[in-house]
Amino acid sequence: MTFKLPKISFPFVKKAAKPVVFIHFLTEKETKDWLKKQDKTAQNQVKSAGFSGNKGETLILKDNKGQVDKILAGISEKPHYLESATAAQAIQKELSKDFISKHVFEVAKGPKTETLTKIAIGWGLAAYTFDQYKKNDRLIPVLLWPAKADEKEARATIEGICTIRNLINTPPNILGTDELARAAKDIAETHKAKFKVIKGEELKKQNFPMIYAVGQASPRKPQLVDIKWGKAKDPKVTIVGKGIIYDTGGLNLKPPQAMRDMKKDMGGAAHALGLASMIMALKLPVNLRVLLPIAENAVSGNSYRPGDVLTSRKGITVEIDDTDAEGRLVVADALTYASEDKPGLLIDYCTLTGAARVALGYDIPAFFSNNEDFIDDLRHLSLKQDDPVWPLPLWDGYEKEMDSNVADLINNGKGRAGAIHGGLFLQRFVDPSIDWIHLDCYAWEQNGKPGRPQGGADTGMRALFHFIKNRYS
Numbered sequence: 001m002t003f004k005l006p007k008i009s010f011p012f013v014k015k016a017a018k019p020v021v022f023i024h025f026l027t028e029k030e031t032k033d034w035l036k037k038q039d040k041t042a043q044n045q046v047k048s049a050g051f052s053g054n055k056g057e058t059l060i061l062k063d064n065k066g067q068v069d070k071i072l073a074g075i076s077e078k079p080h081y082l083e084s085a086t087a088a089q090a091i092q093k094e095l096s097k098d099f100i101s102k103h104v105f106e107v108a109k110g111p112k113t114e115t116l117t118k119i120a121i122g123w124g125l126a127a128y129t130f131d132q133y134k135k136n137d138r139l140i141p142v143l144l145w146p147a148k149a150d151e152k153e154a155r156a157t158i159e160g161i162c163t164i165r166n167l168i169n170t171p172p173n174i175l176g177t178d179e180l181a182r183a184a185k186d187i188a189e190t191h192k193a194k195f196k197v198i199k200g201e202e203l204k205k206q207n208f209p210m211i212y213a214v215g216q217a218s219p220r221k222p223q224l225v226d227i228k229w230g231k232a233k234d235p236k237v238t239i240v241g242k243g244i245i246y247d248t249g250g251l252n253l254k255p256p257q258a259m260r261d262m263k264k265d266m267g268g269a270a271h272a273l274g275l276a277s278m279i280m281a282l283k284l285p286v287n288l289r290v291l292l293p294i295a296e297n298a299v300s301g302n303s304y305r306p307g308d309v310l311t312s313r314k315g316i317t318v319e320i321d322d323t324d325a326e327g328r329l330v331v332a333d334a335l336t337y338a339s340e341d342k343p344g345l346l347i348d349y350c351t352l353t354g355a356a357r358v359a360l361g362y363d364i365p366a367f368f369s370n371n372e373d374f375i376d377d378l379r380h381l382s383l384k385q386d387d388p389v390w391p392l393p394l395w396d397g398y399e400k401e402m403d404s405n406v407a408d409l410i411n412n413g414k415g416r417a418g419a420i421h422g423g424l425f426l427q428r429f430v431d432p433s434i435d436w437i438h439l440d441c442y443a444w445e446q447n448g449k450p451g452r453p454q455g456g457a458d459t460g461m462r463a464l465f466h467f468i469k470n471r472y473s
């Protein structure tokens with residue numbers, strides 16, 4: 001196994017060995033004050049360009065010889081962490097490769113630590129590109145590290161987000177079940193965490209029947225990754241991530257458009273690893289465990305079928321209504337296993353239902369919790385972190401829509417509440433005494449935004465990081 005994730009680029013230097021170009025990050029109000037102190041050449045350029053310091057505006061100012069003098073970048077009073085990415089991208093677009101390669105960019109005096117950290121994060125994320133299989137000659141502008149920015153936080157955030165992007169973007173012929181487990185092992189080793197994997201027939205022997213059943217049709221063996229990190233005395237936090245490396249839908253085969261991006265069906269596992277890498281890098285005082293049920297939902301003579309009845313690890317029997325509702329099966333066994341260890345907080349990330357997208361669109365994961373106090377706390381905090389997640393109810397009135405004539409329940413629901421059925425299904429496998437949060441996320445940036453290219457993307461990772469940090473530090 002030689003699979004390695006691409007290296008994450010950090011476009012920063014600690015010392016400028018080349019001429020420096022200053023970037024003035026200014027709010028609308030600061031722009032007015034700043035402008036008064038400038039000479040006519042600068043004032044005229046700002047006026048004719050209509051630069052007002054609005055977020056997303058960038059202006060390259062020239063001196064009276066026509067040379068690049070400085071850069072203005074509009075920023076909000078409380079900036080979003082991607083705002084600086086707009087400036088980084090404008091530089092790439094408007095300045096020559098020759099100029100970029102011969103200069104270092106520096107944040108001009110003004111912003112405080114919190115803003116500087118966000119500027120660094122946005123700058124780092126703007127440098128991301130997935131060019132393993134398509135060379136590009138893009139030149140990434142290098143920023144002199146803003147001395148007062150929180151380097152640990154910025155690095156851990158960039159690394160967490162880019163890990164998610166790389167894992168999801170890697171094509172499914174390259175990232176199989178072994179390779180995803182291998183990537184998890186590399187991340188564990190980076191942070192000196194314990195790593196274990198249960199694979200293939202061993203899953204049957206150790207009683208993970210639903211993980212095995214979903215993955216049995218693929219030559220790439222299903223597995224369960226188990227990572228442990230932290231001190232035994234600290235509170236136990238367990239993160240589960242759905243790792244379907246490719247989802248054909250199984251015998252209930254998906255139509256072409258719905259199958260097209262199904263390499264992202266391991267996005268839950270990618271989120272679990274991204275969040276874990278942030279927690280470990282920033283050494284949160286928790287006793288962390290990561291469980292990744294990994295399988296390929298493939299079509300073969302031995303695929304599991306609609307009508308099959310599976311007996312789960314918990315002993316609950318499940319009649320298969322739809323082989324495309326495979327994620328909840330593998331995650332259910334992992335949640336049961338996680339519950340046996342009695343964590344203080346149990347989180348799962350799954351790219352689970354199209355219904356969650358109908359409710360909230362691409363950018364906002366739906367979340368569910370059996371702890372009512374979490375509902376408002378997490379929603380508020382996620383908005384503050386510019387990483388919104390939105391609650392949906394675990395409405396027990398819909399439980400009966402998952403009844404089966406021959407088993408305890410079906411792996412689907414009748415009626416329209418698909419995302420809620422997913423949550424209710426998983427809840428059956430969680431010990432009710434454990435605080436649990438389930439995120440139904442998309443894990444994909446549909447349109448592309450500055451600092452957030454189209455493709456694999458984090459949705460709800462930073463929100464949960466801050467939720468855990470607030471709860472335990």
Ligand SMILES: [Zn+2]
Pocket residue numbers: 247249297323324325326327
């Ligand atoms: Zn599916």
